[in-house]
Amino acid sequence: MDLRERIARRQSAHGDRGIVVDRDHLSPVVHRPQPIGRGPVLERCLDALEPIFDGDLPPPIAVVGPPGAGTSAVVTALFAGLGERLGGSRRAIATTTRGGSETPTTWFVYVDSRRTESAFAFYRAVLSALSSETVPTGGVGTDDLRDRLRTRLDRPARRAVVAIDHHDEPATLSYGRARELLDPVADSVSTVAVGVREPADWSGETVSVPAYRRHELVDVLTERASAGLAAGAFDHGSIRDLARWADGNAHDGLAALFGTARLASEAGADRLEPVYFEEGKAAVPPDSVHVGRALALSETRRRVLLELVDREPADRPIGDLAADVAAGSSLTTGTVKRLLYELADRGVLERRQLPSNGSGRRPSTVEPRFPTLVYRALVSEPGDDGEI
């Protein structure tokens, strides 16, 4: 448990009398340092990464698994651990990089391509993991950052393994693009593609992460619930039911648990009653998209989504919705409409055709495809956004 966590616990122990002790433990966007039940997968990842222990670069690796299987959780935990072990920590660098005998250093860089769409943002993300100086957020060209990266890695003893997570989602940095951007430093960098599928024309090694089995997911949810909720706030039967409902998808299970706890807490209850579970599950759409995708959007888009979630878009044409949302913000109807189309295109919203309303083209409506209760909570009281 790190300091932030300790403080958070104290704070909520004093602040509220609710059943949620620490929201982060229930959040689907926060990963635990020790993923539960993924031991074999970790082993297989380590097998693939084996060369690093001899000071070589590993081959390109793909980690693939269905949504909610914990691919992100595994890779973030793994990279954090390896980074500590193999001198990737920034402070260690500052002290060992001196004189002629340089100890080999391998950095383990995790890049979330949801938040790293542009070349500039990508270089910035990699670079700031590799150096202790702060990397400019603007005012400097993309070429400049690329040069800095090249300089940084321009020694035989320095190399990096870069994980590109969510490379196969719409509107994220693709794996191919990331490779292209890393081309100038290709000799010092290896990549790990993390996603639902392998990158196109894949020829590297692949580690498959199976969906959680029922009892594994029960363990995951139980551990989270015990850590995040007050003692005696839930019973094991309901967690088992929840795991059955989530069907191997940890994101969905956690999202529902989070929503459930939220509702119970707002109602001042001291237990997670079945009613709350029902509502909590109902707030997670079937075939849900990860809430992190909605949270990674820009400020304006997040606000538009929040407005939309708040007014339950039940079957209203997109034009009407846009007008409503626009009224509650500083945007024009036209702009909101365009944003809604864009969000639907990204898969964050689902578009449905409505029956024709007379003349002209048939209108459609949009509805959230992400867990709404979690989204609302995290976006309006942003804590740790889960950037890890």
Place this chain on the structure above:
DNA sequence: GATCCACGGGAATACACGGATG
């Protein structure tokens, strides 16, 4: 002054439907 990025607005294009045309 340079650079990146998100906005915003509107122009261009696609589609649905009914009625006219060959």
Place this chain on the structure above:
DNA sequence: CATCCGTGTATTCCCGTGGATC
């Protein structure tokens, strides 16, 4: 009867603008 056309909407696309940062 098949196709074309006009009108009214819905949807997509493009590009200039401004804030923030260095």
